[in-house]
Amino acid sequence: MTAAATETPVLFAFGIAATRLAASGAMIDCYFPAPLRAPAPDLVRVITAHFAPGVSAVTPSALQAFLTDVGTRAPDSTAVLEPYAELASATTALHAVVLAEDAAISHTAEAYLKLHLLSHRLALPNTLDLSNLFTHLPNVAWTSEGAIAVAELPAAQHRARAAGRHLEVHAVDKFPRMTNYVVPSGVRIADASRIRLGAYLGEGTTVMHEGFINFNAAALGPNMVEGRISQGVVVGAHSDLGGSASTMGTLSGGGNIRITLGEHCLIGANAGTGIPLGDRCTIEAGLYITAGSRVRLIDADGQPAGEVKARELAGASDLLFLRNGLTGQIECRTNRRAIELNALLHAND
DSSP: OOOOHSSOOOOOOEEEEEEOOOOOOOOOEEOSOOOEEEEOHHHHHHHHHHHHHHHHOOHHHHHHHHHHHHHHHHGTTTTGGGGGGGGGOSEEEEEEEESSSOOOOOOOHHHHHHHHHHHHHTOOOOOOOOHHHHHHHHEEEETEEEEEEEGHHHHHHHHHTTOOOOOOEEEEEEBGGGGGGGGOTTEEOOGGGBBBOOOEEEEEEOOOOOOOOOOOOEEESEEOOEEEETTEEEEEETEEEEEEEOOOTTTTTTOOOOOOSEEEEEEOOTTTEEEOOOOOOOOTTTOEEEOOOEEEEEEETTTTTEEEEGGGGTTTTTEEEEOOOTTOOOEEEEESSOOOOTTTEEEEE
């Protein structure tokens, strides 16, 4: 037997999506009920026997044949693929996505699969190749009747009114709301429109009405989010963002700097950070720290210890940032008190 024959087959990701196409034939929406990352070798053999690499159309009968073959050749994977049984009788278009490696995105279905991987907690932010994501995500009208191509929206509105229906347009955007695709376990979301597909919400995360989590951004949980977690930002366990607080993402002025907050941090109301922080850090309400901010250092005895730009403190732990009420200068002191979350606020049961 050759080495090639005994080599363990590997796939980066796989999924079968219920898709919606515009009148032009362009794909505008994809729903993957059970996306898989690094499927088991036995399942990989079945997948590659039934579906070509990349994106391919799938008939309901072909999907049923695949599921039957899985039951015979990869029985340990039948449970994880159970949600696909519903698609075997679907009247909408179906497409399979087979990704051998995590490469740049080349199709709308690939873009949606990677966003699903993030929101299904199968990948952390900044670990997937999202190159060309915006190129392959069309701008779509997200309505009470699902995704509609923007060019087709006026006609759809006219038809709805003529039939006595009101077509609600929730948004016109490249990204839909996450909760129309997956609701992760153990979370509270006050306003679902503020969580984009591709956001990562860990167990115990609470997002209040003014909270926002972008795609490729994470609250690892448990967290209380009343502010903005921008693209590329990761907030560690037991850290809070106060009302209207913000984090500077790579799409909002942060450039290539990836902002992370460690554990037990607090960003006060209307405050923000443009530098990564370690554990047990606090920024007082109303204070925004950018990489170029001049920060006066105060030692453990309350004495001045020099002045630095905030970027020199990036990633450090046990810091308390505040603005001197007399001089207006930003100061950094030792944070002697770790932030403890209110257990009641984080009860998601």
